[in-house]
Amino acid sequence: MKCFWLGTWGAGAGGVPGAIEVLQDRDRYVVLISAVDDPGTPTHLKCQIGFANDAKACNLWRSRGFPVVDAAIRLSGGSTIEVLSPYFANSENRMRYGDLLLSIDGVRFEQAADSTQQLSASYRQYKETPSTSKPATELQRESVQWQPARSLVKKAGAAGATIDASAARKPSLSPLASGKTVVADVWTGVYEDPAEPGLPKSAQRKIVDRRAEHGDAAFQFSDIDVLSMRIELGKSDPVKKGLRELIAPLNFPVPPSDPGFTFEVATSVIQVMLLRYGRMQEAEGGATADYQSQHELVVRLLVGKVDSGGSTYNDLAVHAPAIFVDNPWSKVIGRELQGFEKCLAAFCVGQDGARSRLNPDGGLAGGSGSRPLSDITRIELVDLVSNDPTSNGWPLLDIRSPPDEGEWKLPQRPGGLSLMESNRKDAAWPGWRIEDFGTQVQFDGSLLNRLWYELNLFDSIQATPIDNRGLVPAWISAVCKVDDLTYQSPPGSPAAQVHVTFHAPDAAPRGWQKLCDLLGPDNLTRDVSDWYRSKFSMTLTGQDELYGGHSGG
Structure with a gap:
């Protein structure tokens, strides 16, 4: 009652x-x-x-x-x-x-x-x-x-x-x-x-x-710490079908006329990323602006616009079909205004029986100090929000990653590593390599040239609304600009692998459950050797126009 x-x-x-x-x-x-x-x-x-x-x-x-x-x-x-x-x-x-x-x-x-x-x-x-x-x-x-x-x-x-x-x-x-x-x-x-x-x-x-009411659609992020895992899902027909289902929200009907293209997944290599944002604020606020922090678990795909009846990718953008955060205000903005189906999660340290939840700034809930990103051992989907420092949600991801050791490198180009240069195994940004695309993907002639010159810029594409509120859908396009990038790649030994177990609780959102389906029941637990760490700052600026690439120089 x-x-x-x-x-x-x-x-x-x-x-x-x-x-x-x-x-x-x-x-x-x-x-x-x-x-x-x-x-x-x-x-x-x-x-x-x-x-x-x-x-x-x-x-x-x-x-x-x-x-x-x-x-x-x-x-x-x-x-x-x-x-x-x-x-x-x-x-x-x-x-x-x-x-x-x-x-x-x-x-x-x-x-x-x-x-x-x-x-x-x-x-x-x-x-x-x-x-x-x-x-x-x-x-x-x-x-x-x-x-x-x-x-x-x-x-x-x-x-x-x-x-x-x-x-x-x-x-x-x-x-x-x-x-x-x-x-x-x-x-x-x-x-x-x-x-x-x-x-x-x-x-x-x-x-x-x-x-x-909500201010400009422009945000500044700094002190970002990332662990990114590259996972190849394969090129089978079931995988292709599953990837199309993952990006289905992008291909909503656009009355009164056909836009002339559909969104397609450009590569079956996905990224599963664990992040900490040390400082998030409005872009125009400066050093004295209000700021907040958060942890994030996100799945990223690379999508392109393909002409109706064609096979050429005219533009590429990053799409996030599943995303989990521990900051409730970030969750609200993401779901309402940015097209991210953010769900509330707890980011925990410790092992079974003694797990503790972190605050969004990395400190222990109910405690002090900050724990490194590599200390996180589990991400849980929150059901009942609690101030209890112990974890109490449904597991999404168990993770064991190497400690924060090794050299942090600068990218070889001022604007970041280019897609072509990133064919090397120690490449850190943007996370996809030319080898990931295969021969079945054809690009517009100027696309790779734009990526070569402007890889510190990338586009993001989402769709709203994410729920059934009966309003007209819209594409949410944003430009992300990366600065102050350093990165760290694994040394290649088995001890440097990231060990993960994916979980798909019934309460998890559609995108995460579909990812676990694509991984397959025999591959939910795996050792990931293809990963990298990176640290950087970034601005995200919302666009009224649908993205269409940038002019390279």
């Missing part, structure tokens, strides 16, 4: 009356902070920010138009709800991890069996996704109204219920002010998930400026 607790208060931050609703389904919680029309008799709510400790439920609420973020949520002392989620404190530009963001005291989930009390408060939200014509600067937005079913409603006295919010600069908790807020009225009862939303779609869809 799902229960709700709804509390309201008078004019809060910005002079707007507010409401906070807690939904409980056993140990699963959702907390919604909203503006409300009438705190005494709430009819319309507008959720401004929310939190969920069920990772899949968080995705579902976002697809409904609720700005919900993953967070650890726990019931403490029988009547206090505590929410722990990363945030920026006042006067700090480094994100905090694992700290208490807000607590609600006096939460008691009660029902009135013979209740005649009614509570018809509905949520007025909007679903959004990048626009088809200008995905880097515009959003298509659709208004929706969700009417949850509530029963056994009891209007309880506030009974001293209070909310205590940290002094968070980002995210904004408005209309909840920092410090203590006294709740004026409380309703409790039984809750059912809302059915299909109201409001006619055609009359409520509009185009808005993405930059006004």
Whole structure:
């Protein structure tokens, strides 16, 4: 049985009356902070920010138009709800991890069996996704109204219920002010998930400026540490079919006319990469900008645009069909605005029975100091978000990699190793070699020339929306520029191999499960000798135009 607790208060931050609703389904919680029309008799709510400790439920609420973020949520002392989620404190530009963001005291989930009390408060939200014509600067937005079913409603006295919010600069908790807020009225009862939303779609869809709410689609990443494994899947017909299925989201229908090309996988060599981003921030912010960190596990394919009825690859771009991160804010941006089907994961050190989860900055959760990337031994898909430093998810990848030793080399060309030069076995960037393509792949005549001169630039291609929110799909194209690259290749001994075991839990996303299918049940555990380490910085800049290569010089 799902229960709700709804509390309201008078004019809060910005002079707007507010409401906070807690939904409980056993140990699963959702907390919604909203503006409300009438705190005494709430009819319309507008959720401004929310939190969920069920990772899949968080995705579902976002697809409904609720700005919900993953967070650890726990019931403490029988009547206090505590929410722990990363945030920026006042006067700090480094994100905090694992700290208490807000607590609600006096939460008691009660029902009135013979209740005649009614509570018809509905949520007025909007679903959004990048626009088809200008995905880097515009959003298509659709208004929706969700009417949850509530029963056994009891209007309880506030009974001293209070909310205590940290002094968070980002995210904004408005209309909840920092410090203590006294709740004026409380309703409790039984809750059912809302059915299909109201409001006619055609009359409520509009185009808005993405930059006004989310800033520019340009990001700066520095102190990036990477372990990349190159895996050859083979060239059999089942592999070719599976690779087409992996990139199926890119080949969505484009009414009213055929775009004249399809995306195809250019090589059966894929990359499985483990990364740590030491610093992620908006590109224009400079050294004083707010920044955050994350770990990432990503599968990368190289795709090209092939003319309809032809076999020539006109352009190449990197596509990520599966990606896992431990920063919930990065997950939200990736899923909503960039076309990355990011899932929340835990990156753990140690062995079975004694695994500990790392914070996004590499420090032990609940501890201090930073552990090297090579210490990570398991990546787990998160089901229930917890602040517990021990691991508790579904395994995705077990990994044992050599320690951080050896010489870090500079690339031989100022702009990075070219695709042609990277035929050597010690090549580190961009991770694909000319030998990977085979004779069946034909390129546009100028393509290799562009790659020769500009391999420190590469294109990324994704598609939105990644869920069934009923909005028009769009290609998300971005240019990535790599700087300050150094790399390290294995010395060639068996001791330098990376030992991995892939796992495909039922809850894993489609892309990861398909990858495990392509690897085959007999090859999920393997020793990878074809790998490299690299360190670099990078800018990612979203484009309104679909990528089409760069002019080489």
